[in-house]
Amino acid sequence: MTAVDTVVVGAGHAGLAVSRLLTDAGRDHVLLDRRRVAERWRSERWESLHLLTPNWMARLPGWCYTGLDPEGFLSRDELIRYLERYAESFRAPVVTNTAVIKIVASDGPGQARFRVVTEAGIWYARHVVVATGPHGRPHLPVGLSCISGDIEVLTANTYRNPAALAVGGVLVVGGSASGVQIADDLVRAGHEVTLAIGHHTRMPRRYRGMDIFWWMAATGRLARTVDDVTDVAAARRENSLQLVGRPDAHEEFRDLDLGVLQARGVRLLGRLREVVGTSASFSADLGETVAEADTKMHHFLDAADRYVAQADLVREVLPAVRPRPFDLPDPRSRLDLIAEGIGTVVVAAGYRPYHPWLRIPVLAPDGSIRQRRGVTPVPGLYVVGQYFQHRRDSGLIDGARHDARAVVDHLLGRATSRRGAEALQAPAA
Numbered sequence: 001m002t003a004v005d006t007v008v009v010g011a012g013h014a015g016l017a018v019s020r021l022l023t024d025a026g027r028d029h030v031l032l033d034r035r036r037v038a039e040r041w042r043s044e045r046w047e048s049l050h051l052l053t054p055n056w057m058a059r060l061p062g063w064c065y066t067g068l069d070p071e072g073f074l075s076r077d078e079l080i081r082y083l084e085r086y087a088e089s090f091r092a093p094v095v096t097n098t099a100v101i102k103i104v105a106s107d108g109p110g111q112a113r114f115r116v117v118t119e120a121g122i123w124y125a126r127h128v129v130v131a132t133g134p135h136g137r138p139h140l141p142v143g144l145s146c147i148s149g150d151i152e153v154l155t156a157n158t159y160r161n162p163a164a165l166a167v168g169g170v171l172v173v174g175g176s177a178s179g180v181q182i183a184d185d186l187v188r189a190g191h192e193v194t195l196a197i198g199h200h201t202r203m204p205r206r207y208r209g210m211d212i213f214w215w216m217a218a219t220g221r222l223a224r225t226v227d228d229v230t231d232v233a234a235a236r237r238e239n240s241l242q243l244v245g246r247p248d249a250h251e252e253f254r255d256l257d258l259g260v261l262q263a264r265g266v267r268l269l270g271r272l273r274e275v276v277g278t279s280a281s282f283s284a285d286l287g288e289t290v291a292e293a294d295t296k297m298h299h300f301l302d303a304a305d306r307y308v309a310q311a312d313l314v315r316e317v318l319p320a321v322r323p324r325p326f327d328l329p330d331p332r333s334r335l336d337l338i339a340e341g342i343g344t345v346v347v348a349a350g351y352r353p354y355h356p357w358l359r360i361p362v363l364a365p366d367g368s369i370r371q372r373r374g375v376t377p378v379p380g381l382y383v384v385g386q387y388f389q390h391r392r393d394s395g396l397i398d399g400a401r402h403d404a405r406a407v408v409d410h411l412l413g414r415a416t417s418r419r420g421a422e423a424l425q426a427p428a429a
Contacts, residue, residue, distance in 0.1 A: 004030055006127040006411065007116050009103075011037045011094045013060060013083055013397045014385030015131030017404035019092045020061045025412055031092060031131075032118060034099035038083040040133060041076055044157035048185050049076045050245035052177055054211050057398040060086060061405070071211065073245025095120070103128060104359045113380040114360075127411055130369060130383040134395050136354030140347055141173060143275030147345070151278065151337055156182065156348040162189030169193070169341045171280070173272050174348035175200040177240040180256050182346055184244065187264050194335070194342065195261060196282055198271035198349075202293040202323070203241045205254040207304060209318035212243070215304045218311075222393040236388045239350075242293075258290065259326030269331050278337045286331045294325060374407040382407045 006022060006029035008015045015031050022029045033039055050073040051058070055065040058074060063086045065074075074082060087094060098120045106112040112124035138155035147153055152166060156178040162185060172183045175197030187193045203212050216222045229235045244256040262268055270283035301322060308314055335342070353367035362369055362376045369383045370376060373390045376383060384403045386394060393399030 001122050001124065003110065003112060003124045004028055005125065006030075006129065007032060007114070007123050007125040008129045008131055009100055009116075010131035010133065010385075011087070011092070011096075012040060012131065012133055012385070013038075013086075014133065014400040014404065015129070016083060016086055016092055017060050017400050018129050018131060018384055018408060019094075020063070020086075020090050021404055021408040022411075023090050023092070024062070025408065027412065029093060030123070031094045032098045032100060032116070032123070033094060033096055036096050037087050037092075037094055038080045040135065040157075041080050041083075044135070045076050046156075046159050046182065046185065047076065047161045049181070050074060051079060051397070052241065052243050052245050053213055053396055053398060054245075057213060057396070058082065059398050059401060061401050063089065100357050102357045102359050125380075127380045127382070129407060129411075130355070130358065130381070131385050132355075133385050134387045135351045136367065137352050138347060139349045139352050141272045141274065141349060143280075144173075144345060144347060147275050148278045148338070151343060151345060153345045153347065156346065159346050162186050162191060165191065166343045168343035171196065171272075171335075171337065171342050171345045172348065173345065174198070174350070175239075175242065175258065176348070176350070177243055179348035180242050180258070180261060181244050182348055183261055183266050184256055184264070186346075187261070187266050192267075192341065193261075193265070194267040194269060194340075195258075196269050196272040196280075197258065197286060197289065198283075199239060199289055200258075200293050201239045201241050202257050202290075202297045203243060203300070204297075204323050205243055205256075207301060207322075208308065208320055212241070215300075215307070216392075219300075219303050219307050221300070221303075222391065222396075222399065224392045225390055226388065232388070235392075236386075238388070255323065257323065259324070262326065262328075268328065269335075270333075275337075278339075280335050280337055282331065282333055282335070284331065284333055287328055290328060298322065373410075374403050375410050382411065 005027055008018050008031045011031045011033035019031050055072050056070040058065045098118045101117045103114055103116050106115045106124055111126050114125050114128045116123040144153050159182055169192040170186050171194045172179055173196045183193050183195045207215055226232045242257050258268055270286040273281045273283055360378050362378050364370050371383050374382050374384050384407055385400050388394055389403050391399055391402055394403050
């Protein structure tokens, strides 16, 4: 049995951000991780992955990118080392190989509110910060969990590289960032790839000479909060951008959207509806979802153009050149996967909240943690690193610093102004 003021669960970027702020404040705490620092990046990401955000956006409390390529994109291995160096820089009290089994109300000594049961022992804590990230349990479309044994089903967090897949065709399910990147990874390696696409968000990698994330920051899109949207649940379900972070310097490799994939030989189909045996059925709405994505893209690029005019940047940026529309073939509504030579399905259809070890009454019906700026209805229990937790960029590495600061300020009792106290008011139980 060990007593500590604060237990932070998860030693990824969000947990490390909280730890740095607690360290700066001299607050006694530990970070518990099931294996190592940045474990999800080590064991649940494919080998060719690079961050979607440019290196200048890898900002954390007391830490930022200082290399020679601020407009580049950290690879998976580079990010792991980046976070390791961050932890080393302030001697983060990480306890590795300590998977949390359950967190319950405390029956222990002193002022401890929580009992954190792990594979390596029990911790008693006055505060707990859940920093396990937004990736809970992968979502599987209907029928894939009981598909024919002749077809292997992988999820985005178990896919590693094209060479690990069986020879033959691959069906990739999901048209957001992970889906299009995995489809591209596979088609470049020589696999025949079919991509099933639902709602998605198309964006150019760069616009008028600047990275698209620069425009999102400049126009205030990344700083938009839950108070600025009418449907918070929909905002938190928003698809990730159809982007890739490439080390390639050539313009032709910068963008990765459906038109690019189609030109490389990827077959495009509508949203996967269900799989029965080896027969897969698809929605016939691909044209509508592509048109919807293009409309949203142009709406945002219009906002970027208005910003250029208002900020008098016309001479500072390049002329406006927008992504072109592309023709779609008549999509098929049904495929027999075996007859089509498809031996593998890779599912990149997002994740659902999953906290089976959190035995505290703070979970919403969908499994997410109820919170307001990271403060839950249970005193002493916090969360960081969720999608659109408070700001649009909460789920990004760069955005976690804002939520970490709000959580640590509340934990330390720093939200003393009336406005601050109201902003950090916990949601109703």
